[in-house]
Amino acid sequence: MSKAARAGYLRETSAMSEILVNMRYDGPERTIAERAYRLLREDIISGALAPGLKLKIEMLRTRYGLGAAPIREALARLSSDHLVKLEGQRGCEVVPMSVADARDIGNMRKLLEVEALRISIGNGDEEWENALAAAFHRLERLERTIDQGIDDLAEWETLNHQFHKALVAACDSAWLLRMRQLMFDQHERYRRLSRVKTVATRDISLEHRALFEAALDRDAEKAVTVMETHIGRTTDAVVHTFARHELAEEALRHKEA
Template sequence: MDHPIESAAPGPVTAEFRSGNGGSGKTLVGTAYRSLRRDIIEGRLAPGTKLRVEHLKDAYGVGAGTLREALALLVSDALVVAQDQRGFHVKPMSLADFHDITQTRILLECEALRQSMQNGDDVWESRLVAAFHRLDRAEKRLDGQQDDHFDEWEERNREFHQALISACTSAWVRHFLGILYQQAERYRRLAIMHKPIPRDVHREHQAILDAALAHDADTACKVLSEHIGMTYEAMKHLPAEMFSG
């Protein structure tokens, strides 16, 4: 659930580009990348939108070459689609796509959680408890002030899910979960902001935490699966035009 989950496995783009470090050119690319990514995630650049370099370079205050590099990073994130002779487009959203993301994430994250619980020690437990505490505080700030605090909540939610699987021994599983978490972000934002179905996300996170600390793998995976799946169920109740562009 963006990368969202650290991994020793090679990522689709370098951390240097993502952080904007390593020189003025890369700083400009990183800044443009983050601005474009935020506008895609938040819907200001709607799904399916054609991204015309000649127009966007002025809007984002960078040159055409810099903008193309930033768009190439977003292609590797699967947030932008590059089509021969047709340029760049924001990747479309659909229930079918999100169902695929959700089911694959459940499969991998439950396996990662089982591994993490088998290998987790006191350090892992303390990391998990601390992440839950920060998420709890962010959830309280999110209530009633969603626009102001969603980004903080999203970061704390990512940290909690990352802490859950941080003792997983498979770097590749963690790497692919990072990609899936990031892909789900556009959908998750809609579900959390519009609340199409009644849901107590805090209680869901508490149940995951309790089962994980009890080292009850079956229960932990059950409640984690239900938690991830609830976002898909929520999306099914939103008007299709809200996420189809």
């Protein structure tokens, strides 16, 4: 009897309960491949797997304690998400990052999120308002405690994510929401990498409040304007920090040579 025979391919681990806590819940994971997908995805977005890093199967196998087949499947999926780049017979790597890409992603996110917001505000019912208010207050509560530990930063990302999601939740276009989510995640990778400390700045908190109020007032134009500023500023901050980051790496490379 193999080790897995007792509890199936996907045996429970302590980490699994954490999914529920740190939720961006997406239904239970039924296969190891799904777990591999989630783990890799999180590590790429969080920056734990650095941009440009060569993803060798053996390395990932030991890192996650999973077999090669599920990891391969996860990498294939991530390549279509544009988080991993497959290179023919030459393995794969974490998609590199660049200032130009940061700008592009920021603009794209703006385009999609603004459109979704407009529709959502038009469609939202009472239930939507309630969920939005809840998400806003959770986020605001955290933002009031200014001292941002490293844990708080991750939690802030989650709450921020949920607030933005709640804003557009009443949008009835599945495709628009799907693409918005894609760009939000791509954007998040940049936010995390550049460790935008400005994250909990009073400005951002105020923008969140303005967004919230405009949404409840059903003032779509106001909300759109605020959202555009909001995303624009985030992007600017990211680009700014990231440009320095790139310079620093450049310098480092020169020093090595």
